[in-house]
Amino acid sequence: MRTLFFIFHVSLFAYLSGCVAPKNLRNEYLLTAQTIRGNRVIPNDQLESLIPQKPNRRVLGLPITPPLWFYQFGLRRYDREAVLRELQAKTNEFEQQSQLLMNQSGAYAPDALKRLNRRYGRQLKKLRLKAEEGNWLMRNLGEPPTYFARRDAEVNAAKMKSYLENNGFFNATASFTLDTLRRRQIRVNYFVNERAAFHLRTVNYQIADPAIDSLVRGSLNTSVLKVGDRFSFDQLSAEKVRLETLLRDKGYYTFSRQYIRATDVDTTSRITDQRGADDSLYRRVDILIQILNPPGRSAHPIYQIGDVEVRITPDETQPLARTALDTVQRNGITYLLNGRNISARLLDSKISIRPGAPYSLTNYRDTQRQLFLLNQFKFVNVDFTDTTARQLRTRITATPLDKYEYTFEGGLFVLYQSQNNTPGPFGNLTFRVRNLFGGLENLETSVRYGIEAQTGFAGTDQVYRAQELGVTTSLIFPQILLPGRFRFQFNRYNPRTQISLGYTNTYRPDFIRSLLRSTVGYSWQTTPAKQFNVLIADVNLINASTGFNSEISASFQRELDEDQRRGGTLYLSFRRSFASGVSFSYTYNTNTVGQNRRANFFRVVAESGGTTLNFFRDDQLRRLFRTTDTTGLQYYKYLRLNVDYRHYIPLRPRTTLAFRVNSGLVFGYGPGGAAPYEKLFFAGGSNSIRAWLPRRLGPGSELPRPTIEESLNPSPDRVGQFLYTFEKPGDFLLEGSAELRGRLFKLLADVDGAFFIDAGNVWRLPGRGSNNRGEFQLDAFIPQIAVGTGVGLRLDFSFFIVRLDGGVKVWDPARRYTNGEGQLVDERFILPQFTLRRLSKGPNPLVINFGIGYPF
Numbered sequence: 001m002r003t004l005f006f007i008f009h010v011s012l013f014a015y016l017s018g019c020v021a022p023k024n025l026r027n028e029y030l031l032t033a034q035t036i037r038g039n040r041v042i043p044n045d046q047l048e049s050l051i052p053q054k055p056n057r058r059v060l061g062l063p064i065t066p067p068l069w070f071y072q073f074g075l076r077r078y079d080r081e082a083v084l085r086e087l088q089a090k091t092n093e094f095e096q097q098s099q100l101l102m103n104q105s106g107a108y109a110p111d112a113l114k115r116l117n118r119r120y121g122r123q124l125k126k127l128r129l130k131a132e133e134g135n136w137l138m139r140n141l142g143e144p145p146t147y148f149a150r151r152d153a154e155v156n157a158a159k160m161k162s163y164l165e166n167n168g169f170f171n172a173t174a175s176f177t178l179d180t181l182r183r184r185q186i187r188v189n190y191f192v193n194e195r196a197a198f199h200l201r202t203v204n205y206q207i208a209d210p211a212i213d214s215l216v217r218g219s220l221n222t223s224v225l226k227v228g229d230r231f232s233f234d235q236l237s238a239e240k241v242r243l244e245t246l247l248r249d250k251g252y253y254t255f256s257r258q259y260i261r262a263t264d265v266d267t268t269s270r271i272t273d274q275r276g277a278d279d280s281l282y283r284r285v286d287i288l289i290q291i292l293n294p295p296g297r298s299a300h301p302i303y304q305i306g307d308v309e310v311r312i313t314p315d316e317t318q319p320l321a322r323t324a325l326d327t328v329q330r331n332g333i334t335y336l337l338n339g340r341n342i343s344a345r346l347l348d349s350k351i352s353i354r355p356g357a358p359y360s361l362t363n364y365r366d367t368q369r370q371l372f373l374l375n376q377f378k379f380v381n382v383d384f385t386d387t388t389a390r391q392l393r394t395r396i397t398a399t400p401l402d403k404y405e406y407t408f409e410g411g412l413f414v415l416y417q418s419q420n421n422t423p424g425p426f427g428n429l430t431f432r433v434r435n436l437f438g439g440l441e442n443l444e445t446s447v448r449y450g451i452e453a454q455t456g457f458a459g460t461d462q463v464y465r466a467q468e469l470g471v472t473t474s475l476i477f478p479q480i481l482l483p484g485r486f487r488f489q490f491n492r493y494n495p496r497t498q499i500s501l502g503y504t505n506t507y508r509p510d511f512i513r514s515l516l517r518s519t520v521g522y523s524w525q526t527t528p529a530k531q532f533n534v535l536i537a538d539v540n541l542i543n544a545s546t547g548f549n550s551e552i553s554a555s556f557q558r559e560l561d562e563d564q565r566r567g568g569t570l571y572l573s574f575r576r577s578f579a580s581g582v583s584f585s586y587t588y589n590t591n592t593v594g595q596n597r598r599a600n601f602f603r604v605v606a607e608s609g610g611t612t613l614n615f616f617r618d619d620q621l622r623r624l625f626r627t628t629d630t631t632g633l634q635y636y637k638y639l640r641l642n643v644d645y646r647h648y649i650p651l652r653p654r655t656t657l658a659f660r661v662n663s664g665l666v667f668g669y670g671p672g673g674a675a676p677y678e679k680l681f682f683a684g685g686s687n688s689i690r691a692w693l694p695r696r697l698g699p700g701s702e703l704p705r706p707t708i709e710e711s712l713n714p715s716p717d718r719v720g721q722f723l724y725t726f727e728k729p730g731d732f733l734l735e736g737s738a739e740l741r742g743r744l745f746k747l748l749a750d751v752d753g754a755f756f757i758d759a760g761n762v763w764r765l766p767g768r769g770s771n772n773r774g775e776f777q778l779d780a781f782i783p784q785i786a787v788g789t790g791v792g793l794r795l796d797f798s799f800f801i802v803r804l805d806g807g808v809k810v811w812d813p814a815r816r817y818t819n820g821e822g823q824l825v826d827e828r829f830i831l832p833q834f835t836l837r838r839l840s841k842g843p844n845p846l847v848i849n850f851g852i853g854y855p856f
Contacts, residue, residue: 071142251358637670691788735760
């Protein structure tokens with residue numbers, strides 16, 4: 001059997017290799033690999049971006065190129081001339097049909113013409129795509145051949161040398177060599193020698209306009225160019241942008257970078273002395289920046305803001321009727337509201353352009369940005385209609401969005417597992433009413449439903465499904481609702497006040513849990529990457545039930561009873577509860593969806609629950625909530641901190657290496673030392689350690705209970721499996737992930753692949769657990785970190801991503817135990833027990849995760 005298996009793979013290898021033989025291609029070398037070596041300072045991705053040629057993709061570095069084979073296979077059955085003839089015939093047919101309809105009269109002719117345009121539009125678009133990029137196989141599974149040309153390699157090396165010179169490596173060199181692979185395939189090796197970098201010795205300014213000279217010299221502490229830094233033309237360009245912005249913010253409306261000149265006044269610094277280029281004395285650059293005056297003038301003109309007019313209109317071309325009711329004057333600005341019930345006071349707080357003030361580019365941009373972020377206007381234009389006498393007459397035109405709007409996001413996907421089709425639907429319906437009371441506020445009501453699916457539940461063919469159904473209504477004000485003038489300090493930062501009321505039902509195999517929640521919070525953004533959120537009130541009424549699935553929930557109830565018997569506090573989280581708190585969060589995010597560039601994400605959330613309850617004595621609180629050992633509302637006092645950091649590194653144009661570290665701590669100091677169940681931490685699942693079932697890893701090295709007896713004495717269909725049946729919360733979370741993401745092919749959507757490694761666990765705080773295996777101990781926690789690995793697919797539909805991940809356990813901290821015969825068993829390194837022959841069974845089954853969006 002193994003011999004046949006080996007022969008099959010060798011034959012497949014030879015076949016795929018033969019599919020791209022020269023007889024099917026031009027008599028040239030295929031470009032199948034490119035490398036860049038020798039660079040120490042400039043990253044590879046920057047140099048790779050200079051190379052337009054993309055080599056044909058190979059499998060695991062082997063000289064086989066399946067995408068090229070699919071392209072050639074499709075090309076054999078592709079006749080471009082026939083497609084062009086079909087496209088022309090379809091175009092003629094469309095023109096004839098549309099002409100007939102246009103000649104017809106009647107009420108239904110316009111509708112019929114629209115239907116005709118839609119039908120033929122789809123057909124013509126499909127034919128044009130086929131004519132330009134080939135048939136379905138060529139476009140989606142294949143890629144056209146990339147041929148090597150020596151001239152291309154020479155140009156690329158020259159571009160690398162020029163790029164290095166522009167970044168301060170004036171004596172750099174770039175060359176290339178060629179490696180010929182089998183079957184007329186070639187690899188280009190680029191060799192870069194950066195040599196010694198040149199650094200800034202002096203930066204001087206020569207400015208003809210005395211007023212500008214004073215402004216520039218007063219801002220040198222913010223200059224991009226710093227003495228001692230490596231010279232870079234990009235930094236020099238950034239300094240020009242800084243100077244332009246600085247002056248345009250001070251009223252110089254007509255100033256531009258064309259008046260800024262930068263020269264290297266020390267031309268001898270680039271000449272290598274006999275002592276060698278490594279001598280630092282001969283690696284210095286002196287920069288002179290000149291700011292010139294306009295031709296024929298002794299100074300640059302300063303402009304002031306003149307009359308400012310704000311027009312609210314459904315159509316920018318529609319003439320406005322000036323009436324006393326529609327025209328409002330406020331702080332020197334004229335508001336033409338066109339019959340709209342809009343607060344001029346709130347509009348005025350979003351406008352930074354003021355009559356009589358000097359022109360400011362920053363105020364111009366802030367005005368556009370603040371009006372657009374209100375989510376009230378479709379278009380916002382700021383125009384200067386007159387510049388007479390250096391007075392900028394300003395017109396701001398805003399076109400409102402529809403007052404009523406609804407949006408829906410959702411889908412239905414099927415996860416195949418053991419002859420069972422398990423649907424994974426999700427949906428979110430939002431209804432929005434804009435400018436509800438005339439104060440630019442939004443009323444949003446959202447109904448959402450989601451399901452999380454994962455295979456291998458309870459060690460059987462069962463599929464774990466957790467469902468959530470909820471409705472939330474929010475009233476959002478475009479300002480910070482605080483007394484006094486302090487709230488106006490946030491006007492530039494897109495402030496929001498949100499008052500929400502929501503109800504959520506969570507259905508899990510163990511229990512049903514309902515949550516009635518009301519919040520009042522503030523949010524603002526100091527920059528597009530930095531966001532702050534403060535919840536000044538977060539009130540929750542929680543109710544839990546274990547009646548969803550009597551078989552599983554009965555076991556879970558026994559788990560809660562056992563936890564109470566051992567002195568734990570988990571059972572308290574399943575009483576009817578009241579929880580209140582305040583929280584603060586800060587988010588820094590430079591990652592942009594759809595852009596593959598180096599980026600960071602950092603979020604910290606600090607929360608204090610039951611803070612106001614500290615003003616009352618415990619006996620007063622028990623009377624207030626009628627709390628006893630078995631009845632009344634459970635109330636909580638707790639502190640919680642969560643820190644989440646992610647880093648994204650682009651390796652190729654469509655390949656990314658992503659890292660994540662997530663940690664959290666919750667400390668309950670109220671009755672029993674308990675915290676709300678929702679505030680505890682969990683590990684495992686599609687956005688955590690993917691080789692474990694959702695929320696079922698840990699705590700620490702604690703054995704799964706109470707089904708551990710079954711795992712030590714397993715039935716034949718559960719050989720060696722630990723049955724992670726119940727959710728396992730913890731007080732302390734530490735987890736990390738690394739994931740390599742890359743594009744595979746296109747099939748209706750972009751299909752991306754991923755390889756990942758996850759590690760982490762949750763622990764109880766010392767004194768909060770029933771045994772040392774689940775408590776965090778500084779000298780023992782490292783062996784208790786679980787490790788999983790796997791591969792995944794991502795279907796990228798641009799507006800959402802469907803994710804399938806298959807994870808297996810590498811290190812299971814619970815698998816060190818004493819068996820029924822008193823022997824110590826240590827099987828923590830469990831990866832060797834994974835086998836392709838029994839994917840869903842055995843000690844280390846494959847766990848399939850279904851999710852929407854990236855895991856991090």
